[in-house]
Amino acid sequence: MTSTNDIRRSFLDYFAGEGHERVASSPLVPHNDPTLMFVNAGMVPFKNVFTGLEHRAYSTATSSQKCVRAGGKHNDLDNVGYTARHHTFFEMLGNFSFGDYFKERAITLAWALLTKDWGLDPNRLTVTVYHTDDEAFDLWKKIAGLPDHRIIRIPTSDNFWAMGDSGPCGPCSEIFYDHGDHIPGGPPGSPDEDGDRFVEIWNLVFMQYDQIAGGPRLDLPKPSIDTGMGLERVAAVMQGVHDNYDTDTFRALIAESGNLTKTLTTGATQASHRVIADHLRASSFLIGDGVLPASEGRGYVLRRIMRRAMRHAQLLGAAEPLMYRLVPSLVAEMGSAYPELVRAQPLIEATLLQEETRFRQTLNNGLKLLDEATATLGEGDTLPGETAFKLYDTYGFPYDLTEDALRGRNIGVDKTGFDEAMGRQKAAARAAWKGSGDAASADIWFDIVDTLGGTEFTGYSSDASDGQI
Numbered sequence: 001m002t003s004t005n006d007i008r009r010s011f012l013d014y015f016a017g018e019g020h021e022r023v024a025s026s027p028l029v030p031h032n033d034p035t036l037m038f039v040n041a042g043m044v045p046f047k048n049v050f051t052g053l054e055h056r057a058y059s060t061a062t063s064s065q066k067c068v069r070a071g072g073k074h075n076d077l078d079n080v081g082y083t084a085r086h087h088t089f090f091e092m093l094g095n096f097s098f099g100d101y102f103k104e105r106a107i108t109l110a111w112a113l114l115t116k117d118w119g120l121d122p123n124r125l126t127v128t129v130y131h132t133d134d135e136a137f138d139l140w141k142k143i144a145g146l147p148d149h150r151i152i153r154i155p156t157s158d159n160f161w162a163m164g165d166s167g168p169c170g171p172c173s174e175i176f177y178d179h180g181d182h183i184p185g186g187p188p189g190s191p192d193e194d195g196d197r198f199v200e201i202w203n204l205v206f207m208q209y210d211q212i213a214g215g216p217r218l219d220l221p222k223p224s225i226d227t228g229m230g231l232e233r234v235a236a237v238m239q240g241v242h243d244n245y246d247t248d249t250f251r252a253l254i255a256e257s258g259n260l261t262k263t264l265t266t267g268a269t270q271a272s273h274r275v276i277a278d279h280l281r282a283s284s285f286l287i288g289d290g291v292l293p294a295s296e297g298r299g300y301v302l303r304r305i306m307r308r309a310m311r312h313a314q315l316l317g318a319a320e321p322l323m324y325r326l327v328p329s330l331v332a333e334m335g336s337a338y339p340e341l342v343r344a345q346p347l348i349e350a351t352l353l354q355e356e357t358r359f360r361q362t363l364n365n366g367l368k369l370l371d372e373a374t375a376t377l378g379e380g381d382t383l384p385g386e387t388a389f390k391l392y393d394t395y396g397f398p399y400d401l402t403e404d405a406l407r408g409r410n411i412g413v414d415k416t417g418f419d420e421a422m423g424r425q426k427a428a429a430r431a432a433w434k435g436s437g438d439a440a441s442a443d444i445w446f447d448i449v450d451t452l453g454g455t456e457f458t459g460y461s462s463d464a465s466d467g468q469i
């Protein structure tokens with residue numbers, strides 16, 4: 001079996017062999033973009049190179065970039081544990097051309113890696129192109145010999161990438177692997193494309209235009225390439241499993257979670273182990289990159305992730321804090337690729353232990369309240385927003401934890417009511433503060449809190465600067 005560590009190495013070696021500079025992953029907190037919460041794509045650290053603001057000594061590069069998608073435009077948090085292919089933390093493998101090669105070489109390199117070096121069955125691969133991109137369509141035909149029906153033209157923004165309202169943009173081409181007709185789901189562009197049968201493994205972005213703010217779209221003099229491949233998804237393909245959670249890295253983490261809690265990792269407890277394994281990775285890498293749990297901003301996203309995992313540990317019957325005890329397994333799996341994880345191990349363990357110890361004190365009381373509040377509710381019902389807010393305010397339950405806790409019973413949560421209750425509390429706090437006399441400075445303070453989000457941070461979720469590829 002090809003391990004995930006081997007696949008990462010093989011990808012980087014392949015592109016290095018094709019003249020690309022090996023670039024180490026940037027930290028998860030973007031240093032070049034204050035509007036973005038976390039690095040969420042391999043191209044993010046290269047944004048200024050693509051726009052020409054920054055010059056590097058090389059014109060092509062390859063990397064394996066740590067990514068988190070748990071907030072902002074790309075929020076995959078709710079999918080975790082329930083789809084075969086989404087994580088909050090994942091690694092994006094990429095090759096980049098800064099005004100060097102363009103479509104033809106990008107497609108040639110991608111196809112050769114997948115079908116020659118890695119030996120994937122070409123008959124299982126389907127690609128998409130932007131509906132007007134005849135050039136990419138013809139190249140796929142010429143280079144890969146794909147029949148017309150396996151080069152699907154997509155008219156939506158899924159196949160048109162833009163850095164923001166202005167700047168570099170262009171069509172993209174996604175490569176899908178067909179896991180077989182025993183799995184529900186249709187090909188890309190079909191009504192049931194959201195199933196897990198055809199899994200998107202690689203996205204090739206062809207940056208060929210410069211969008212002028214509020215104006216025309218000009219041809220870039222030197223078009224560029226940005227690609228992103230999900231390491232965990234391609235590992236599933238190469239290890240002959242359908243589900244990312246059945247790959248070597250996740251198996252090791254899930255096995256340890258099963259050992260420590262003495263529970264089965266299949267059946268009714270499977271989703272909990274998956275959530276724990278995923279959130280362990282996200283939490284550990286975030287802490288390793290300097291994020292600490294907090295009541296706002298990046299730290300609040302981390303806290304939400306940690307607490308959700310801790311609730312699942314409690315569901316499994318863990319009598320003592322669990323998460324910190326899983327860190328050694330994570331370090332064993334990923335520490336050689338990411339030495340920062342090894343360096344930060346003591347801090348990661350201490351932070352997880354402290355948060356879990358604190359949270360466990362209120363968790364049971366909160367869950368008791370939740371049980372009482374939902375005793376008369378059944379499938380399809382909705383928990384009042386007021387109750388969700390009380391859980392948040394008194395017991396430290398982030399909104400999505402409440403949602404996740406009721407998901408299994410098919411009970412929804414009144415988000416509008418929750419937001420209103422939150423708004424009322426903010427207004428009351430503002431009024432109380434004004435009463436103290438110094439209204440002018442208080443307004444400035446509350447404006448900052450409102451803009452940056454005192455509790456649930458939304459200020460960085462700007463669509464325009466999102467680094468999706």
Ligand code: ATP
Pocket residue numbers: 041069076085086087088089090092200201202203228229230231232233468469
């Ligand atoms: P999807 O449509 O499956 O949500 P995407 O189009 O949002 O994926 P891209 O932004 O194109 O993904 O990112 C490039 C690659 O990164 C994808 O082709 C996929 O292999 C991987 N990827 C994206 N999101 C995730 C995630 N949440 N977990 C694991 N891998 C992911």
Ligand code: MG
Pocket residue numbers: 074
């Ligand atoms: Mg997505």
Ligand code: MG
Pocket residue numbers: 158200
């Ligand atoms: Mg997609």
Ligand code: MG
Pocket residue numbers: 174200203469
């Ligand atoms: Mg994509």
